[in-house]
Amino acid sequence: MRILLVGAGGVGAAFCSIAARRDFFDSVVVADYSLASAERAAAAAGERFTAAQVDASSAESVAALAREHGVTHVMNAVDPRFVMPVFEGARAAGADYLDMAMSLSRPHPDAPYEKTGVKLGDEQFAVADAWAADGRLALVGIGVEPGLSDVFARYAADHLFSEIDELGTRDGANLAVEGYDFAPSFSIWTTIEECLNPPVVWAVDDSGQGAWHTTEPFSEPEVFDFPEGIGPVECVNVEHEEVLLMPRWIDCRRATFKYGLGNEFIEVLKTLHKLGLDRTEKVRVPSTGSGQAVEVSPRDVVAACLPNPAELGPLMTGKTCAGLWVTGRGKDGAPRSTYLYHVVDNEWSMAEYGHQCVVWQTAVNPVVALELLATGVWSGAGVLGPEAFDAVPFLELLTAYGSPWGIKEM
Numbered sequence: 001m002r003i004l005l006v007g008a009g010g011v012g013a014a015f016c017s018i019a020a021r022r023d024f025f026d027s028v029v030v031a032d033y034s035l036a037s038a039e040r041a042a043a044a045a046g047e048r049f050t051a052a053q054v055d056a057s058s059a060e061s062v063a064a065l066a067r068e069h070g071v072t073h074v075m076n077a078v079d080p081r082f083v084m085p086v087f088e089g090a091r092a093a094g095a096d097y098l099d100m101a102m103s104l105s106r107p108h109p110d111a112p113y114e115k116t117g118v119k120l121g122d123e124q125f126a127v128a129d130a131w132a133a134d135g136r137l138a139l140v141g142i143g144v145e146p147g148l149s150d151v152f153a154r155y156a157a158d159h160l161f162s163e164i165d166e167l168g169t170r171d172g173a174n175l176a177v178e179g180y181d182f183a184p185s186f187s188i189w190t191t192i193e194e195c196l197n198p199p200v201v202w203a204v205d206d207s208g209q210g211a212w213h214t215t216e217p218f219s220e221p222e223v224f225d226f227p228e229g230i231g232p233v234e235c236v237n238v239e240h241e242e243v244l245l246m247p248r249w250i251d252c253r254r255a256t257f258k259y260g261l262g263n264e265f266i267e268v269l270k271t272l273h274k275l276g277l278d279r280t281e282k283v284r285v286p287s288t289g290s291g292q293a294v295e296v297s298p299r300d301v302v303a304a305c306l307p308n309p310a311e312l313g314p315l316m317t318g319k320t321c322a323g324l325w326v327t328g329r330g331k332d333g334a335p336r337s338t339y340l341y342h343v344v345d346n347e348w349s350m351a352e353y354g355h356q357c358v359v360w361q362t363a364v365n366p367v368v369a370l371e372l373l374a375t376g377v378w379s380g381a382g383v384l385g386p387e388a389f390d391a392v393p394f395l396e397l398l399t400a401y402g403s404p405w406g407i408k409e410m
Contacts, residue, residue: 001025001374007077008032008041010310014355014363016045024374056082062089100143132382144322146241147365152324152340155391164252164328169242172226172233172260175318199237202247202255228343233260249387313356316346337410
């Protein structure tokens with residue numbers, strides 16, 4: 001297996017550190033628009049890793065680099081706005097593809113908080129038949145959320161439940177960053193995208209017909225009690241890929257995603273939206289001196305003003321939890337309510353790998369998936385989510401990586 005990793009930011013660098021300890025692949029080309037970032041990540045990971053420059057906004061650039069190095073798998077570790085060119089570049093090069101976030105959504109033009117417009121992943125699923133005809137696999141949404149949460153859904157359906165009422169992804173943490181009043185632990189560009197878009201919910205009506213609909217951002221707040229000392233956190237509806245993936249492979253009456261953001265974070269996001277600073281379209285900024293006017297994306301400016309999440313690890317304390325709350329009837333027919341979860345302590349991830357817990361938790365899952373593909377335990381063609389594969393080998397291998405998961409009866 002020869003891997004092209006597109007993106008050498010926090011998650012990409014953590015991917016390299018985790019993969020460096022495994023022997024299932026021959027080489028990894030670490031590529032980024034910033035060659036210096038790619039070189040740092042590659043150098044830290046060892047001799048099987050080399051660095052290259054790539055333009056992730058160009059399918060041609062991705063394809064050319066993949067062909068040059070004869071890669072078999074393209075691993076996408078850049079933010080979601082670049083999903084489609086990396087996805088298309090991998091197919092053009094005849095390589096399999098993995099990502100941790102799917103193609104972007106576009107709200108319904110007339111009823112954004114009731115009806116779906118273009119949904120997350122729609123552009124990728126539209127060409128699923130072409131990928132299958134090529135005999136190539138695009139494994140989409142294989143980070144932690146989406147990713148491990150979707151593996152949990154498959155495991156719950158196969159081994160724990162006979163009927164599922166709700167697949168409810170719940171994400172919470174008790175992380176603090178010393179010296180900062182506001183310092184997101186993950187890409188603010190991606191966080192703005194998923195938190196301010198209309199959240200999607202899957203629901204089956206009384207006639208038995210299932211459909212996706214949307215709600216207001218930050219709707220339906222609930223307090224969820226997270227395990228391993230994190231405790232109660234208020235969670236709200238957020239747009240996320242699990243809701244678009246799980247019902248494609250798993251029978252359930254409802255699918256939701258709720259994120260523990262906190263009131264302060266929500267108010268910051270609402271303010272950014274009110275001021276138009278969440279916009280991705282460039283605005284013209286007049287010169288205040290002798291220089292020329294410039295065009296900038298307000299969201300890119302916000303991201304540039306905040307600390308780099310990849311560099312916050314030494315200042316962070318606490319734990320992050322990703323998991324899936326499943327309700328329904330167990331294999332014995334009795335009502336059951338179970339939370340399947342994965343917790344990472346920042347102190348452990350920093351000491352063991354030198355990466356903060358949120359990016360490490362995201363990065364470990366595609367490494368596990370690639371090892372299963374390399375050994376033939378997982379295989380397939382087309383555009384598939386993690387739910388399309390056997391969950392048991394994944395969870396066993398994740399535990400073997402030194403990062404066990406847990407089950408809590410609610």
